[in-house]
Amino acid sequence: MSDDRVLVTGASGFIGLHCCLALLDAGYRVRGTLRDLKRGDSLRQALEAHTEVGDRLQFFAADLLSDDGWDEATHDCRFVLHVASPLPSAPPKDEDELIVPARDGTLRVLRAAAAAGVERVVLTSSLAAVLYGRDRSGSQVFDESDWSIAEQCPPYEKSKTLAERAAWDFVASLPPERRFELVVINPGLVLGPVLEKDSGTSGEAVRKLLAREFPGCPHFGWAMVDVRDVAAAHVAALRVPEAAGQRFVCATDHVWMQDVAKILDRRFRERGYKVPTRSIPNFVVRLFALFDKTTRMVIHELDQHQYVSNRKIKNVLGWKPRSLEEMVVSMGESMIAHGVV
Numbered sequence: 001m002s003d004d005r006v007l008v009t010g011a012s013g014f015i016g017l018h019c020c021l022a023l024l025d026a027g028y029r030v031r032g033t034l035r036d037l038k039r040g041d042s043l044r045q046a047l048e049a050h051t052e053v054g055d056r057l058q059f060f061a062a063d064l065l066s067d068d069g070w071d072e073a074t075h076d077c078r079f080v081l082h083v084a085s086p087l088p089s090a091p092p093k094d095e096d097e098l099i100v101p102a103r104d105g106t107l108r109v110l111r112a113a114a115a116a117g118v119e120r121v122v123l124t125s126s127l128a129a130v131l132y133g134r135d136r137s138g139s140q141v142f143d144e145s146d147w148s149i150a151e152q153c154p155p156y157e158k159s160k161t162l163a164e165r166a167a168w169d170f171v172a173s174l175p176p177e178r179r180f181e182l183v184v185i186n187p188g189l190v191l192g193p194v195l196e197k198d199s200g201t202s203g204e205a206v207r208k209l210l211a212r213e214f215p216g217c218p219h220f221g222w223a224m225v226d227v228r229d230v231a232a233a234h235v236a237a238l239r240v241p242e243a244a245g246q247r248f249v250c251a252t253d254h255v256w257m258q259d260v261a262k263i264l265d266r267r268f269r270e271r272g273y274k275v276p277t278r279s280i281p282n283f284v285v286r287l288f289a290l291f292d293k294t295t296r297m298v299i300h301e302l303d304q305h306q307y308v309s310n311r312k313i314k315n316v317l318g319w320k321p322r323s324l325e326e327m328v329v330s331m332g333e334s335m336i337a338h339g340v341v
Contacts, residue, residue: 005029006238007077007118009109010084011059012039014200015124015190015230017046019081022231024051033062033073033084046196064105070112077116079238082109083124085163087201088156090293095155102159103166110170113180120181120244122237123167124230127188127223127251127306128153128160136304143309144186144247154300164247181244183237185230188251188306191327192227193334202227203340204294206331209261209275210268210341215288216280217258220298223251223306226327229319236317248313252321254306263328273332273341 006023010016011032023030024047034040040059047053062069064084074080085102092098106123113121131142133152148161164184171182190202199207208214233250237243258279265275282302289295313319335341 003029004078005031005076006079006081007031007033007073008081008083009033009062009064012043012198013083013087014194014202015187015227016081016083017043017195018192018227018231019083019234020057021047021050021195022228022235023081024053024056026235029056031058031060031073031077033060033069035061035063037061042196050195064101064108067108070108071115074109074112074116074118077113078119080109080113080118080121081124081234081238082106082121083234084109085124085160088297091296092155095158098155098159099162102163106163106167107170110167114174114178118180120183120238122234123164123182123184124234125164125184125186125247126157126160127186127249127308128157129164130186130249131306131308132157132161136306139305139307141307141309142249144249144312156297183243183245184247185233185237185250186247187230187233188223188225188308190227190230191224191331192229192322193330194338194340195334197338197340199335199338199340201294203331203335205257205260206264206328207335207341208294209257209264210273210332210335212274212276213292214276214280215284216276216278217256217261218280218285218288218295219256219258219282219303220301221254221256221305222301223254223308224324224327225251226322226330229321233313233317233319236319240317242316246312246316248317248319249308249310250313250319251306251308251310252324254308255324259324260328263325264332267329268332268336271336273336
């Protein structure tokens with residue numbers, strides 16, 4: 001069991017909480033940052049339902065928009081997982097609502113990490129920083145060498161691209177004696193089990209299908225990944241020496257929303273969840289988006305592919321992803337268990 005201390009920013013988020021769980025399972029001491037420490041007790045209970053916590057978990061108050069608390073949170077930490085980033089459920093009125101906390105918040109965390117003498121930082125980026133502003137109508141496969149074109153991206157994708165670019169530039173600008181190792185994980189659409197009722201934005205497609213909030217299946221598709229596999233990638237990124245200075249696509253195959261709906265319908269119909277599986281035309285989706293903010297967020301994904309290569313993460317980090325069936329069903333089961341649907 002390790003006595004190494006790891007700071008996880010955004011510990012209350014879907015990925016952040018699973019990273020805390022994976023680190024505790026691996027024997028680390030964990031600090032998590034929260035904007036509101038009142039969430040601490042419920043998060044601790046959620047983790048205690050799955051692993052032994054004891055005195056190995058602490059929460060610190062820190063916000064991406066403020067310098068307060070970051071020096072204290074990073075003090076005496078060997079590693080940092082910077083997971084926190086705004087993930088909206090509706091289009092922002094101003095793109096800076098996303099860009100400022102994502103980019104400036106990342107730099108705020110990295111400055112504190114450098115001052116604290118942290119050895120390695122693992123940054124949670126996204127495929128949003130890999131394949132947007134690009135032509136994805138064909139069969140092109142994207143990998144870690146590809147970057148989204150920020151000027152041609154919607155606000156969320158732009159914020160993730162600019163934040164990751166800023167992180168690499170910041171590390172390169174540090175003098176050698178203060179420079180820590182940076183690793184970046186770029187997940188696709190994250191599914192898998194929720195650990196508490198606050199399931200965030202990642203699972204909205206599954207929630208909406210189970211709740212029959214869609215009249216059918218829009219022609220949306222994503223490269224998907226199980227949240228447990230994302231957390232495992234973060235832990236491996238701390239441990240594998242060869243990971244330093246690299247970014248990793250963390251996703252499996254492109255899947256259409258209709259395929260997800262068919263899995264949910266097959267597994268949950270007998271329990272009263274009659275999931276809509278018929279395809280609906282794009283003009284109906286665009287009309288629906290006028291009234292549904294979450295759909296409006298992803299309307300630009302209609303008919304778009306996300307073909308990516310995960311060869312590098314498998315070879316370097318020994319990553320073994322779960323199946324689509326497992327990530328979809330486990331999310332559905334956990335949403336039902338926690339009363340999300």
